[in-house]
Amino acid sequence: MNEFSDNQILNKERPFAPQTQKRRQTDTAVSWVFRLATYGILACAAYIFGDIIVKGAPVVFRAEAPFINVEFFTRSPETLVVFETQDGTERQLAFSDYSQWKKDNPGVEIAKEHTHSYSGGGILGPLVGTALLTIICIVIALLIGQATAIFLNEYSSKGRFINVIRLAIMNLAGVPSVVFGLFGLGLFCLFFPVITTASELRVEGWRAIQLFGTEKYLAFQGWGTCMLAGGCTLAVMVLPVIITACEESLKAIPMGFREASLALGATKWQTIRTSVLPYAFPGMLTASVLGITRVAGETAPIMFTAALAHKDKLPWQGLAVNPESGFFGRMLSQVFGFFTESVQAMPYHIYTVAARIPQSEYTRPMQYGSVFVFMVLVMCLSALSVFLRIHYRKKMKW
Amino acid sequence: MSSSKVLMPTEENISPPAPESSAVTSSHESSQEETEKVIKVNDLNFAYDGKKDVLRDISLEIQGGEVTAFIGPSGCGKSTLLRCFNRMNDLIPTASITKGSIEILGTDIYDQYVDEIELRKHVGMVFQKYNPFPKSIYENVAYGLRIQGIKDKATLDQSVEESLIGAGLWEEVKDRLDASGLGLSGGQQQRLCIARTIAVQPKIILMDEPCSALDPISTATVEDLITQLKSKFTIVIVTHNMQQATRVSDKTAFFYLGELIEYDSTTRLFGSPAVKQTEDYISGRFG
Numbered sequence: 001m002n003e004f005s006d007n008q009i010l011n012k013e014r015p016f017a018p019q020t021q022k023r024r025q026t027d028t029a030v031s032w033v034f035r036l037a038t039y040g041i042l043a044c045a046a047y048i049f050g051d052i053i054v055k056g057a058p059v060v061f062r063a064e065a066p067f068i069n070v071e072f073f074t075r076s077p078e079t080l081v082v083f084e085t086q087d088g089t090e091r092q093l094a095f096s097d098y099s100q101w102k103k104d105n106p107g108v109e110i111a112k113e114h115t116h117s118y119s120g121g122g123i124l125g126p127l128v129g130t131a132l133l134t135i136i137c138i139v140i141a142l143l144i145g146q147a148t149a150i151f152l153n154e155y156s157s158k159g160r161f162i163n164v165i166r167l168a169i170m171n172l173a174g175v176p177s178v179v180f181g182l183f184g185l186g187l188f189c190l191f192f193p194v195i196t197t198a199s200e201l202r203v204e205g206w207r208a209i210q211l212f213g214t215e216k217y218l219a220f221q222g223w224g225t226c227m228l229a230g231g232c233t234l235a236v237m238v239l240p241v242i243i244t245a246c247e248e249s250l251k252a253i254p255m256g257f258r259e260a261s262l263a264l265g266a267t268k269w270q271t272i273r274t275s276v277l278p279y280a281f282p283g284m285l286t287a288s289v290l291g292i293t294r295v296a297g298e299t300a301p302i303m304f305t306a307a308l309a310h311k312d313k314l315p316w317q318g319l320a321v322n323p324e325s326g327f328f329g330r331m332l333s334q335v336f337g338f339f340t341e342s343v344q345a346m347p348y349h350i351y352t353v354a355a356r357i358p359q360s361e362y363t364r365p366m367q368y369g370s371v372f373v374f375m376v377l378v379m380c381l382s383a384l385s386v387f388l389r390i391h392y393r394k395k396m397k398w
Numbered sequence: 399m400s401s402s403k404v405l406m407p408t409e410e411n412i413s414p415p416a417p418e419s420s421a422v423t424s425s426h427e428s429s430q431e432e433t434e435k436v437i438k439v440n441d442l443n444f445a446y447d448g449k450k451d452v453l454r455d456i457s458l459e460i461q462g463g464e465v466t467a468f469i470g471p472s473g474c475g476k477s478t479l480l481r482c483f484n485r486m487n488d489l490i491p492t493a494s495i496t497k498g499s500i501e502i503l504g505t506d507i508y509d510q511y512v513d514e515i516e517l518r519k520h521v522g523m524v525f526q527k528y529n530p531f532p533k534s535i536y537e538n539v540a541y542g543l544r545i546q547g548i549k550d551k552a553t554l555d556q557s558v559e560e561s562l563i564g565a566g567l568w569e570e571v572k573d574r575l576d577a578s579g580l581g582l583s584g585g586q587q588q589r590l591c592i593a594r595t596i597a598v599q600p601k602i603i604l605m606d607e608p609c610s611a612l613d614p615i616s617t618a619t620v621e622d623l624i625t626q627l628k629s630k631f632t633i634v635i636v637t638h639n640m641q642q643a644t645r646v647s648d649k650t651a652f653f654y655l656g657e658l659i660e661y662d663s664t665t666r667l668f669g670s671p672a673v674k675q676t677e678d679y680i681s682g683r684f685g
Contacts, residue, residue: 259529
């Protein structure tokens with residue numbers, strides 16, 4: 001650069017010497033604008049991750065074996081009690097531990113005591129809830145999404161109707177997530193049919209249909225706030241992503257496979273099943289893992305439909321069973337009971353501890369710990385999808 | 399240009415002795431007396447969009463046990479006609495024949511009682527771009543039988559071996575049947591596709607420019623194979639390569655702009671074409 005900035009060489013004897021400094025300066029300036037914009041993103045990401053890791057990791061990890069805060073992963077959120085005994089030592093205990101401690105130490109007088117909601121215990125409940133919601137969502141979304149993608153790509157012929165369907169899918173992708181939440185509330189929680197007894201009937205008129213010859217009713221009264229409703233809502237939300245991604249992976253399969261299979265006397269479904277789907281599967285898998293990462297972090301769709309801030313029991317605990325019904329009936333009611341349990345969920349839990357309780361230094365560990373765990377989980381899933389894609393790309397080449 | 403290289407007079411070559419050792423199925427050997435018309439096209443018109451005919455007034459009869467070549471410049475409709483024979487054009491929703499009929503083995507294949515799935519078992523097809531499935535060599539050949547529901551290992555083994563022998567590929571791949579079909583060379587992949595096709599034991603094999611993606615040596619191998627195969631199968635081959643037509647075919651049909659210009663024995667069509675357009679095309683004046 002130095003020899004160029006030297007004005008002496010800006011003369012006509014050297015034909016390729018830079019004629020004006022200004023053009024060079026503009027060039028450098030522009031390149032720095034672009035560079036800084038890119039570095040800015042890096043800085044933001046680094047700050048976010050750094051802050052969460054610095055403040056969250058100490059909550060999750062321990063210096064001595066087993067190196068992990070086991071309690072954080074094996075207990076559900078509870079109220080944190082912070083109290084000071086007469087001798088001036090300050091203790092922090094989850095509410096249930098506190099009751100136990102008071103029983104064990106009846107003589108000790110407590111000087112100061114204050115509580116912080118949701119800040120004690122661990123995050124088992126939300127973790128389980130999010131896992132279940134995501135699994136339900138992805139199963140439903142994959143079933144419907146893949147079927148739709150196969151129909152659109154393999155069976156449908158081009159026409160107006162198909163364009164309308166595509167438009168609908170595109171619009172579905174544009175609906176804000178809170179609208180999905182309300183839609184799920186209206187449809188799944190308050191309208192979808194259940195079979196119920198007269199005592200639990202909450203609707204009347206045409207929405208309550210007595211099943212012939214029994215005491216039961218087919219009632220359009222919804223499933224209530226439960227993980228099935230939440231999973232379905234999330235599934236509807238993620239459908240456009242899944243459909244588009246599945247369709248792309250189907251489109252990537254060479255036409256030659258289909259033609260060769262058909263020319264050998266295969267039916268259309270045989271062709272799709274044996275010469276298209278197996279090769280489109282990796283792409284679909286990647287898409288669904290990406291879909292999982294998307295829905296796992298959604299708060300709005302589940303806050304009306306599935307999630308509770310506080311819940312003592314895990315969803316499979318304490319399911320009501322009618323002892324008089326037969327084995328099959330018990331199984332059925334248990335399965336249905338399980339899916340119609342409400343759950344805690346990570347995003348909603350984070351929202352609760354971050355925005356709905358008074359903030360203090362005692363609530364920090366739960367806040368940062370939850371965010372840290374959740375972030376690591378979602379990042380692992382993203383990494384998994386990238387890994388799967390690379391792995392199958394290598395394996396499936398043609 | 400290459401008319402002096404014309405190989406064989408037709409009639410003598412139709413019925414070669416079928417050797418016992420080869421992979422012929424017995425049903426084909428008895429078909430010597432039925433050297434009648436295997437494919438019969440009657441006054442056919444075909445349109446992709448239902449309006450504009452890309453094939454017009456095509457009538458021709460294809461003899462059993464022969465290799466028939468379709469030649470002509472790009473877009474003349476020769477591939478379209480070929481794909482009518484196993485109803486591959488059905489994949490295009492708007493495409494249909496607009497006039498006439500095609501009879502294969504005496505049956506109108508566009509009749510409402512004809513199932514194109516069944517038809518394709520009898521009329522196999524080899525494509526321009528070799529397209530083995532990304533499966534093992536064995537599974538590629540067994541595919542056609544598997545989709546017909548054949549599960550018996552011995553039957554499959556035997557069929558795979560016979561088909562690979564029939565396609566002249568057995569010696570090259572018999573030690574690595576479990577290796578991916580995509581690991582083979584281009585010519586081998588195309589012969590694998592031919593093996594896959596003959597495993598279903600069709601009566602007719604349609605070949606849509608089978609050598610256009612191959613190098614000259616692989617092309618020669620595939621051409622040899624075609625001449626061997628015609629003892630067991632009726633072969634219709636679309637080709638851009640006129641020398642190839644003279645080397646492998648007994649009869650040649652010349653198409654131009656959707657019409658059948660001339661159809662004759664290869665010797666006569668290349669030696670003394672009756673139509674001026676044919677002569678211009680084969681002598682390289684256009685096309």
